[in-house]
Amino acid sequence: MRILLIGGGGREHALAWKLRQSAHCQTLYAAPGNAGIAQVAECVPLAAKAIPDIVAFAKRNAIDLVVVGPESPLIAGLADALQEAHILCFGPSRAAAQLEGSKAFAKQILAEVGAPTAPFAVFDDPDAARSYLRTRFLEHPCVIKADGEALGKGVFVCETLSDALEAVEFLMVERGLGTAGTRIVVEDRLYGREMSLLCLTDGQTALPMPPVRDYKRALDGDRGPNTGGMGCYTPLPDATPALIEAALRQIVRPVISEMARRGTPYRGVLYAGLMIQDDQPYTLEFNCRFGDPETQVLMPLLEGDLVELALATIEGRLHETSVRFAPRAAVCVVLASGGYPHEYRTGLPIEGLEQAIESPNVLVFHAGTRTENGQIVTAGGRVLNIVGLGDTVAQARENAYRAVQQIRFEGMHYREDIAAHG
Numbered sequence: 001m002r003i004l005l006i007g008g009g010g011r012e013h014a015l016a017w018k019l020r021q022s023a024h025c026q027t028l029y030a031a032p033g034n035a036g037i038a039q040v041a042e043c044v045p046l047a048a049k050a051i052p053d054i055v056a057f058a059k060r061n062a063i064d065l066v067v068v069g070p071e072s073p074l075i076a077g078l079a080d081a082l083q084e085a086h087i088l089c090f091g092p093s094r095a096a097a098q099l100e101g102s103k104a105f106a107k108q109i110l111a112e113v114g115a116p117t118a119p120f121a122v123f124d125d126p127d128a129a130r131s132y133l134r135t136r137f138l139e140h141p142c143v144i145k146a147d148g149e150a151l152g153k154g155v156f157v158c159e160t161l162s163d164a165l166e167a168v169e170f171l172m173v174e175r176g177l178g179t180a181g182t183r184i185v186v187e188d189r190l191y192g193r194e195m196s197l198l199c200l201t202d203g204q205t206a207l208p209m210p211p212v213r214d215y216k217r218a219l220d221g222d223r224g225p226n227t228g229g230m231g232c233y234t235p236l237p238d239a240t241p242a243l244i245e246a247a248l249r250q251i252v253r254p255v256i257s258e259m260a261r262r263g264t265p266y267r268g269v270l271y272a273g274l275m276i277q278d279d280q281p282y283t284l285e286f287n288c289r290f291g292d293p294e295t296q297v298l299m300p301l302l303e304g305d306l307v308e309l310a311l312a313t314i315e316g317r318l319h320e321t322s323v324r325f326a327p328r329a330a331v332c333v334v335l336a337s338g339g340y341p342h343e344y345r346t347g348l349p350i351e352g353l354e355q356a357i358e359s360p361n362v363l364v365f366h367a368g369t370r371t372e373n374g375q376i377v378t379a380g381g382r383v384l385n386i387v388g389l390g391d392t393v394a395q396a397r398e399n400a401y402r403a404v405q406q407i408r409f410e411g412m413h414y415r416e417d418i419a420a421h422g
Contacts (some may be wrong), residue, residue, distance in 0.1 A: 007069030036366025201264030338411025
């Protein structure tokens, strides 16, 4: 098969690495790709949201399957455009992708099916939001979310009423995240441990992957601003089979059924961001694609053929198959540019990549990289993903951080506590 992968981050490098292993993969393209993806695929200079150009490229190059990494093109309708062109796409339709594209839509679906989630209210008017917060915050600390697509930066965990009012000002008045903050969701804050549960679904069947724990804050001890993710690990000590089944029974399956009932069946990867409180899963959010950096620990453990799973998902055959993962551990440490998630420099030479991958239990997935004059340099906020594998989380963590020590670029920043406390 001739396959086109959309995206250019660490998630996409992990997907490209796994797609290339498929017996079905004859040719692999990536748009736009990065310096690491270029080692396993032919990169083409197409932006991930350039839908007409992507469809034209797919037609011109007789692409059999398009695999979409990031959420933006899915929310914008890439899967629909490819379907109209009779090209298979692994990723949900625009209507189904609204589970990520609109926080308000997702909360309304959860309320409709009675899935456990925090009490919430939706606001289009900043004065109404402020009035609600001044009353509600006295008894219930709140989280404020931009309703629209915000690239992982639209969630504000507010410690004080002042923090909450500042978030409203930033989102709704200053439009700090553009149109994403035109509408906001205010929900009661939940306390517990977060868990990412990714499932393959063909609109009827849901096949879960091993739960992953992501570290979103920039600094050790979960301090600093939110980021796209500074690392993650699997397996989780508190993700019992009973807990996973509860999440599937109470959240994932009802939502999939409701989407089908509405005539907008969800096909692809449904990523449920959960909070575990008193051994009960509550829904924080949905994402309409593979997680980043969750994919970087899941793909090395996935046994079997990713292309076959994608085709079974598209064709409604997941009930005939299974998804299997090696009973090992994986830990991902993100190496970021100095200053991330705020301003940072790019074009800085990266050293030590060859030494880092010498261990058989280490993988390096590129995120924000490019090649200049034969030298791999930084090209984004999150630069590299260092993945350690092992029989235990402790072993995987040791392997990951040993490899981290081999890599150098000016201003390199990373968290030192990924998977340190279970």
